[in-house]
Amino acid sequence: xxxxxxxxxxxxxxxxxxxxxxxxxxxxxxxxxxxxxxxxxxxxxxxxxxxxxxxxxxxxxxxxxxxxxxxxxxxxxxxxxxxxxxxxxxxxxxxxxxxxxxxxxxxxxxxxxxx
Amino acid sequence: xxxxxxxxxxxxxxxxxxxxxxxxxxxxxxxxxxxxxxxxxxxxxxxxxxxxxxxxxxxxxxxxxxxxxxxxxxxxxxxxxxxxxxxxxxxxxxxxxxxxxxxxxxxxxxxxxxx
Numbered sequence: 001x002x003x004x005x006x007x008x009x010x011x012x013x014x015x016x017x018x019x020x021x022x023x024x025x026x027x028x029x030x031x032x033x034x035x036x037x038x039x040x041x042x043x044x045x046x047x048x049x050x051x052x053x054x055x056x057x058x059x060x061x062x063x064x065x066x067x068x069x070x071x072x073x074x075x076x077x078x079x080x081x082x083x084x085x086x087x088x089x090x091x092x093x094x095x096x097x098x099x100x101x102x103x104x105x106x107x108x109x110x111x112x113x114x115x
Numbered sequence: 116x117x118x119x120x121x122x123x124x125x126x127x128x129x130x131x132x133x134x135x136x137x138x139x140x141x142x143x144x145x146x147x148x149x150x151x152x153x154x155x156x157x158x159x160x161x162x163x164x165x166x167x168x169x170x171x172x173x174x175x176x177x178x179x180x181x182x183x184x185x186x187x188x189x190x191x192x193x194x195x196x197x198x199x200x201x202x203x204x205x206x207x208x209x210x211x212x213x214x215x216x217x218x219x220x221x222x223x224x225x226x227x228x229x230x
Binding site (some may be wrong): 004035040041042093 | 119147150151156157158159160161164166192205207209211213214215216217218220221222223
């Protein structure tokens with residue numbers, strides 16, 4: 001148990017539809033990251049939250065993507081007008097825990113398939 | 116720019132034999148290095164990290180990694196492989212360029228341990 005859950009685990013959608021994913025830390029963590037992992041690649045950074053503030057966004061996060069963390073606890077990632085290239089695993093990670101403040105712990109991910 | 120390279124797409128090893136999964140890095144300043152493992156349809160699971168101190172780092176499930184500054188390498192090792200070690204392994208380096216400690220991952224190495 002990494003201390004973070006993600007919902008849904010799988011999402012299949014048609015091109016042009018909007019989708020929203022949710023990340024829920026089990027306990028209080030002020031540092032939260034989103035990554036995207038495409039097939040055959042390592043995860044790539046999308047965005048970072050410290051509490052409710054979104055402090056860094058990757059250039060990968062186009063204007064169709066938006067992320068929020070309204071109360072500094074759970075976070076949502078929305079993709080508008082999905083494209084086939086958005087098909088990927090979307091991973092949420094928390095930083096800090098028993099292994100120290102430098103370590104990130106990942107949720108199980110949401111696998112998105114855009115038809 | 117900071118980067119990580121995993122030169123092998125796949126490593127094959129017989130059960131009971133030692134295994135090595137290679138990783139080289141390029142960073143400015145002192146590196147913070149990590150290894151993660153990913154099982155099918157799962158998120159990333161933390162194995163071990165190097166921050167400072169001893170060059171040989173011990174982690175979960177009998178894995179260890181050797182930090183070599185002169186060769187800019189951080190190879191993952193295990194003295195005796197198990198079939199259950201078969202998975203995707205990712206090396207990562209902390210990127211402080213944005214100030215928020217995101218991780219930069221290699222492309223991953225698939226480890227196949229044969230009975």
